[in-house]
Amino acid sequence: MAQAPAAEMETKWWSGGKSPFNVEYGKLMMWYFLMSDAFTFGAFLISYGTIRFSQNFWPDPNKVFNAFPLAGHANLPLAFVSLMTFILIVSSVTMVLAVHAGHHNDKKSVIKWMIWTIIGGIAFLACQAWEWTHLITGDHAVMVNGVVEHIGTTVTRNPWGPEVAGAMHDGHHLTTTGPVAFGGYFFGITGFHGFHVLSGVVINIIMLIMTINGVFEKRGHYLMIEKAGLYWHFVDLVWVFVFLCFYLI
Amino acid sequence: MSIEHTTTVQESASLASTHDHHDGHHEHHHEESFISKYVFSQDHKMIAKQFLITGMIWAVIGGLFSVLFRLQLGYPEMSFPILEDLFGKWAAGGRISNEFYYALVTMHGTILVFFVLTAGLSGTFANFLIPLQIGARDMASPMLNMLSYWFFFLASIIMFASMFIQTGPASGGWTIYPPLSALGQASEGSKLGMDYWLVSMAMFIVSSLLGGLNYISTILNMRTKGMTMTRLPLTIWALFFTAVLGVLSFPVLLSGAILLLFDRNLGTSFYLSEIVVKGEILPNEGGSAILFQHLFWFLGHPEVYIILLPALGMVSEILSVNSRKPIFGYLAMVGSLFAIAILAFLVWAHHMFVTGLNPFLGAFFVLLTLLIAVPSAIKVFNWLTTLWRGNLRFTPGMLFAIGFVSLFISGGLTGIFLGNSTLDIHLHDTYFVVAHFHIVMGVASMFGMFAGVYHWYPKMYGRYMNNTLAYIHFWVSLIGAYLIFWPMHYQGLAGMPRRYTDFSNWESFKQFGEMNRFISTVAMIVFVVQLLFIFNFFYSIWKGRKVTTQNPWGANTLEWTTPVRPGHGNWPGEIPEVHRWAYDYGKDGRDFIPQTEKISDSESKH
Ligand code: HEM
Numbered sequence: 064m065a066q067a068p069a070a071e072m073e074t075k076w077w078s079g080g081k082s083p084f085n086v087e088y089g090k091l092m093m094w095y096f097l098m099s100d101a102f103t104f105g106a107f108l109i110s111y112g113t114i115r116f117s118q119n120f121w122p123d124p125n126k127v128f129n130a131f132p133l134a135g136h137a138n139l140p141l142a143f144v145s146l147m148t149f150i151l152i153v154s155s156v157t158m159v160l161a162v163h164a165g166h167h168n169d170k171k172s173v174i175k176w177m178i179w180t181i182i183g184g185i186a187f188l189a190c191q192a193w194e195w196t197h198l199i200t201g202d203h204a205v206m207v208n209g210v211v212e213h214i215g216t217t218v219t220r221n222p223w224g225p226e227v228a229g230a231m232h233d234g235h236h237l238t239t240t241g242p243v244a245f246g247g248y249f250f251g252i253t254g255f256h257g258f259h260v261l262s263g264v265v266i267n268i269i270m271l272i273m274t275i276n277g278v279f280e281k282r283g284h285y286l287m288i289e290k291a292g293l294y295w296h297f298v299d300l301v302w303v304f305v306f307l308c309f310y311l312i
Numbered sequence: 313m314s315i316e317h318t319t320t321v322q323e324s325a326s327l328a329s330t331h332d333h334h335d336g337h338h339e340h341h342h343e344e345s346f347i348s349k350y351v352f353s354q355d356h357k358m359i360a361k362q363f364l365i366t367g368m369i370w371a372v373i374g375g376l377f378s379v380l381f382r383l384q385l386g387y388p389e390m391s392f393p394i395l396e397d398l399f400g401k402w403a404a405g406g407r408i409s410n411e412f413y414y415a416l417v418t419m420h421g422t423i424l425v426f427f428v429l430t431a432g433l434s435g436t437f438a439n440f441l442i443p444l445q446i447g448a449r450d451m452a453s454p455m456l457n458m459l460s461y462w463f464f465f466l467a468s469i470i471m472f473a474s475m476f477i478q479t480g481p482a483s484g485g486w487t488i489y490p491p492l493s494a495l496g497q498a499s500e501g502s503k504l505g506m507d508y509w510l511v512s513m514a515m516f517i518v519s520s521l522l523g524g525l526n527y528i529s530t531i532l533n534m535r536t537k538g539m540t541m542t543r544l545p546l547t548i549w550a551l552f553f554t555a556v557l558g559v560l561s562f563p564v565l566l567s568g569a570i571l572l573l574f575d576r577n578l579g580t581s582f583y584l585s586e587i588v589v590k591g592e593i594l595p596n597e598g599g600s601a602i603l604f605q606h607l608f609w610f611l612g613h614p615e616v617y618i619i620l621l622p623a624l625g626m627v628s629e630i631l632s633v634n635s636r637k638p639i640f641g642y643l644a645m646v647g648s649l650f651a652i653a654i655l656a657f658l659v660w661a662h663h664m665f666v667t668g669l670n671p672f673l674g675a676f677f678v679l680l681t682l683l684i685a686v687p688s689a690i691k692v693f694n695w696l697t698t699l700w701r702g703n704l705r706f707t708p709g710m711l712f713a714i715g716f717v718s719l720f721i722s723g724g725l726t727g728i729f730l731g732n733s734t735l736d737i738h739l740h741d742t743y744f745v746v747a748h749f750h751i752v753m754g755v756a757s758m759f760g761m762f763a764g765v766y767h768w769y770p771k772m773y774g775r776y777m778n779n780t781l782a783y784i785h786f787w788v789s790l791i792g793a794y795l796i797f798w799p800m801h802y803q804g805l806a807g808m809p810r811r812y813t814d815f816s817n818w819e820s821f822k823q824f825g826e827m828n829r830f831i832s833t834v835a836m837i838v839f840v841v842q843l844l845f846i847f848n849f850f851y852s853i854w855k856g857r858k859v860t861t862q863n864p865w866g867a868n869t870l871e872w873t874t875p876v877r878p879g880h881g882n883w884p885g886e887i888p889e890v891h892r893w894a895y896d897y898g899k900d901g902r903d904f905i906p907q908t909e910k911i912s913d914s915e916s917k918h
């Protein structure tokens with residue numbers, strides 16, 4: 064078995080002396096890293112799921128996420144997060160274009176598309192910052208122990224509990240405080256994702272500078288851009304799951 | 313055999329040969345500075361030694377802690393003024409305080425499990441053996457490899473610093489279950505020390521991730537020509553699965569640790585719900601302490617195999633070399649490693665049978681847990697058949713390898729008791745569990761590590777360790793380990809719980825006073841003998857008998873084709889090509905046939 068002479072060997076790819084997957088080690092490492100990171104996010108999301116479904120009540124995302132910058136009190140459920148998601152997906156597309164340009168050693172296009180990707184990333188983060196601020200500072204009236212209080216959404220309290228039958232306040236139904244876990248998981252997981260986006264933006268900026276300085280041109284390949292691209296798409300993919308879990312379900 | 317390089321590789325510049333970049337400058341020995349050679353070294357062999365020596369320092373600290381708390385358990389009524397001199401308020405009146413006891417046990421577990429048997433063991437041997445045995449000049453990324461060590465170093469510093477905090481280090485057990493670990497007001501050890509613990513472990517996880525990614529891509533990508541996967545020595549297979557386990561399970565602990573940090577510092581309620589501490593009602597609600605246990609044990613169980621697998625691999629190799637026989641059932645060995653790696657992810661809840669886990673769910677975990685006995689037994693039988701009628705050479709490495717097999721059998725059998733959820737209701741959190749995991753994981757993996765050190769020492773330092781000291785080390789450790797942990801099974805069966813500082817005022821456990829004293833005495837003797845090993849190790853670096861031949865054990869694997877003291881790059885000339893598996897011992901009347909030797913026409917097949 065293991066002693067068959069090399070000449071008789073069919074599986075050339077695995078016979079040593081080369082990469083069996085035809086990829087350079089760095090890319091392989093990136094893939095494994097992403098698998099590992101997927102487990103981190105997976106653990107977060109599964110924790111979120113178990114806690115959420117152990118509660119009697121969970122806030123309705125259409126009510127929590129209905130604001131839009133400059134739109135005042137207009138009720139626009141999920142409009143803003145859709146925009147955020149769209150931005151991130153577009154930035155993935157521009158990343159694909161950057162990688163593609165890299166394959167053709169087209170430095171100018173790489174620079175162009177990397178800049179767009181970075182802009183997309185920063186725009187996403189800016190949106191997230193606005194959304195967080197809005198949630199934290201946006202006070203809502205809630206009934207706490209028979210008294211009306213105005214509170215925002217934080218990791219310890221939030222106003223998204225069930226409605227108090229018959230009680231109105233400023234034309235809205237008065238609610239009680241919502242499940243504490245809502246804020247913790249929302250800020251915890253979107254924050255952890257945002258941190259990934261931030262790292263991605265930093266990585267992309269470094270890649271951009273290296274491209275501008277002609278580092279990859281000298282190397283003759285734009286492999287690093289590809290690896291940064293893998294990471295960026297992954298972050299994007301994770302967002303799809305986060306989006307699904309927090310906004311759609 | 314075909315020599316031509318495959319040039320279909322797309323990024324040919326960096327790929328045509330994965331080894332090119334080193335080939336240019338291996339001949340001339342340019343003087344390296346002290347810093348780049350010993351401190352920020354990127355040579356996998358030096359990094360391995362850094363892991364090993366850091367691990368040894370930790371082992372002494374962790375071992376010393378166990379001596380201290382065994383002192384308490386063995387002599388609960390006595391007072392040792394020297395303890396007060398050394399530890400002040402922690403040992404007021406010369407007696408180890410409850411807080412101190414818990415801090416010691418927690419740190420002992422954390423240090424031994426993570427810093428010694430994970431970083432010290434995988435870190436050392438994955439780094440040392442992977443490039444040497446697969447025929448590579450270094451790791452895929454020497455840079456990340458170096459960072460892996462330095463993150464471990466950082467984690468070590470933080471953990472070490474935590475022991476000097478006024479309120480002491482973490483002391484909720486190595487499993488740091490909330491709510492105890494989440495609430496500073498609940499115990500001294502849950503104050504700042506716990507934050508240090510979590511941050512240290514986060515650094516540790518980064519280190520293990522960097523290392524693991526490197527090991528995996530090196531093994532897959534950098535094998536020398538002819539080194540098919542089925543020609544890999546079993547050490548490499550074991551280290552490969554270890555790395556995969558680490559890469560996929562540590563991130564889950566990271567999630568768990570991050571949520572715990574939030575609960576501790578941001579007022580979230582991930583693990584907390586409806587708690588009263590010292591009369592104070594906490595506002596937290598809706599969290600689940602059991603959730604933490606799931607996250608923890610999803611890592612925790614694979615972790616015990618992360619500790620064990622490298623030992624399994626090294627023992628297979630050492631047994632075969634020193635029996636002068638091929639390893640029995642090579643593919644079965646690989647297959648059982650694979651099975652263990654898969655099952656390791658599916659059994660975590662056997663640590664949670666008594667948490668209120670749904671018994672119906674528990675039944676599945678019982679089944680999957682007991683299934684692990686199958687690949688484990690396959691391995692044991694294969695080792696025994698490898699030894700059977702071999703020309704055994706009782707080198708120190710071989711003795712420790714045989715000792716490992718004995719311990720693995722003894723500890724594995726008690727696992728079968730524990731794996732039954734009904735029996736576990738009685739046995740959980742008793743000394744039976746302590747005995748089980750110390751024998752099967754603690755001592756056994758330590759033995760694997762010792763076997764590896766004794767066996768590969770000639771390759772590491774170009775000298776041998778002293779045999780007489782090694783034999784003393786072996787026999788005292790083996791007999792000592794059984795004398796320490798065997799009696800604990802009886803204590804556990806009698807219901808004696810773990811994590812108590814003093815049993816003397818329990819009517820039911822008074823009978824064990826004598827036994828506890830005996831265990832403690834043996835533990836101290838065994839500890840001293842480990843110092844003998846440390847002495848032997850360092851003494852031999854400078855004074856040991858010199859290795860004069862390239863291949864002192866007559867082994868087949870590639871590391872023995874390098875010079876006695878290989879430089880950075882490992883082989884002065886071309887990397888050798890591999891033509892056969894690693895286990896052609898006693899074939900066709902020849903004692904051994906190195907992997908680099910071509911298969912001749914007249915050779916028999918088997
Ligand atoms: C046939 C194989 C095995 C079975 C069925 C088994 C089963 C179990 C069970 C059910 C427990 C939980 C006991 C309790 O807490 O009540 C346990 C604990 C433990 N086992 Fe095993 N085990 C096996 C092999 C191993 C191996 C090979 C290792 C390590 C290399 C290991 C390490 C541990 C550790 C560290 C603990 C205790 C952790 C703690 O609570 O602090 N076991 N084992």
Ligand SMILES: [Cu+2]
Nearest residue numbers: 613660662663
């Ligand atoms: Cu387990």
